Amino acid sequence: MATMSPLVIAVDAMGGDHAPGVIVEGAAIARERYPQLRFVFFGDEAKVAPLIRAQDLLADCSELVHTATAISADEKPSAAMRRGKGTSMWLACEAVREGKAQAAVSAGNTGALMAIAMLLLRTAPAISRPAIASFVPTIRGESVMLDLGANVGCDERNLVEFAFMGAAFARASLGLPRPRVALLNIGTEDLKGNEAIRGAAQILRDTADLPFDFTGFVEGNGIAQGQADVIVSDGFAGNIALKTQEGTARLVSAYLAATFRRSIWSMLGYFLARPALQALRERLDPNRYNGGAFLGLNGLVVKSHGGTNAVGFAAAIAIAADLAIGGFAERILEDLKRVAPATGGEASSESGSEAQVVVES
Template sequence: MPDNVRIAIDAMGGDIGPAMTVAGCAMVAEQKNDVEFLLFGDETLVREQVAKYLGLSGVATCIHTDVAIQMGDKPSQALRTGRRVSSMWQAIDAVKQGKADVAVSAGNTGALMAMAKVILRTLASVERPALAAIWPNARGESIVLDLGASIGADAQHLVDLAVMGSAMARIVLGRDTPTVGLLNVGVEEIKGIEEVKAAARILRGMPDKHMKYHGFVEGDDLGAGTVDVVVTEGFTGNIALKTAEGTAKQIAQYLRTEMNRSIMSRIGYLFARSAFNALRKKMDPRRSNGAVFLGLDGIVIKSHGGTDGLGFSGAVDIGYEMARNGLQAKIRETLVESHEIMLTFDQPAAATER
């Protein structure tokens, strides 16, 4: 990687577009002096935004694209109308061409995933990419994957998820050997699907060099922060993520309602305002914005579409960290190791696709 981290931005992505994406880049540029941006989008709109931020001068290059993928576009439709000509395509393609180290988009997830797969393809030994996010928990943060990049997983794919998630955790959490748990259910008799059990057998056999297998974890271990990396297939992972988001919203609403119910509690709120602000900050989804596509031959970051500049800057930050700290190399070294072990492993259930 050259001295600067070069970040390709799908400037048209998200509900708001350039006003939001460029603001996010400007925030990152203020904090880092080793970053460059390639901004793909409608040149007039993007330049207008870039002009607002002194910090972007000299570090942002605008590249005009004619097409912006819409949030409602189906992936197949996005590939048809946006191939080569869209801001999303070009941002990803810049990574493929070696012109950027990472691409960030707040656009439509399905379209982003489809384009990323077509352009970058998966790493040699990885069958399907995964979507991983940083999950705030009671003890700090953990990495959770797959959040919905694909549905179902055989044992080998679950092991790949563990490998890729722990590579990301080494960067995000700064641990040499992050702990890894397989998400499962707690009722003894039915302890999990066959694929999960088979993955556990393989993971138990792996050396603790780049990660340490902890065992099964349950849904409440996500909030408790029992392990550094929680592995599950995409259907369950997506539902767990959205269930947690929904629960947080629900409790925030309860809290608001109750604090507004009486004069006494409103006075209490004023006294405790700093505590409520701290809580709000802790629960702010913008703080953990930015999911990472893992398993592709290049780094792509997905930001929430409905976020603002601050939220988008979080996603750009994650992209910066992943590129700066060599995510891809870390994934590759552990993948090689795990596949060598899998070859020696008797895995009767590993082939059963769910």
């Protein structure tokens, strides 16, 4: 039997609302699915070491690097860059830069993580700005959406790069050989949208031999319908769309709960429908889709929601593992060679420093 190569994940053990307990437990859950995983935890030894020892699945595959400092949930990105050196978040990203880990995962402060990751890893060649990508549930399964908050505003070049990065993400994580990619817009007609969106659409239409199927524009109501495998937007609109979808899921759950409490007959109906409702609850569980990948850097970094549980943190680790196993970094650089002339050529690895993080949770 062929042996799998070890895959090392650097983990910020002190980031998140329920760290380090949820972090360590999530790592153990992830290793059940990916037995080749090894972990380097960065955090307070007194708090983290006993938790690792309590997990049989982590005993022979984990290293703990002690640090007594961590980035707080409300710390501004600028402050995190100034005082972040030596914190658990900084050390996790540094491990990726130094080649000691293939990816870093943190449930800590989003703005601080993006700032530190960009400072240490920089943007990859041919990428002008990084983007945050994650999954959204749809009628057809799930789709990739980006940018979810790294950039307030984007030009046509940024959106084209996001399309290539999102397609590579979908191929590596969802196993789609030719993802359907669409630009989020206020209408599907060619004349709709701002100049950046229309310009990006024209570049994609004019680019020969795309490694994905560009389907044009998709409206907000088409996201949940699964009209595209990859939905591309700037970080402002993308974050609003994501939070709206999350809020709608909670609204539906609240309506269902209120309906089943209306009468004794409704309560009886609830008990009869409970298996189906449980399946629906699991399908809409945000922990199932937890984890936003920072795409476009010289290294893999995945952000978990700060309030996630262990299952959710395991999902974030799974994203990091899938991207590393799927060769995401190599694929995106190869893909972008096809579009570089149309977007103005290669970007410097020093570029992207002006990305404005709008996600704060």
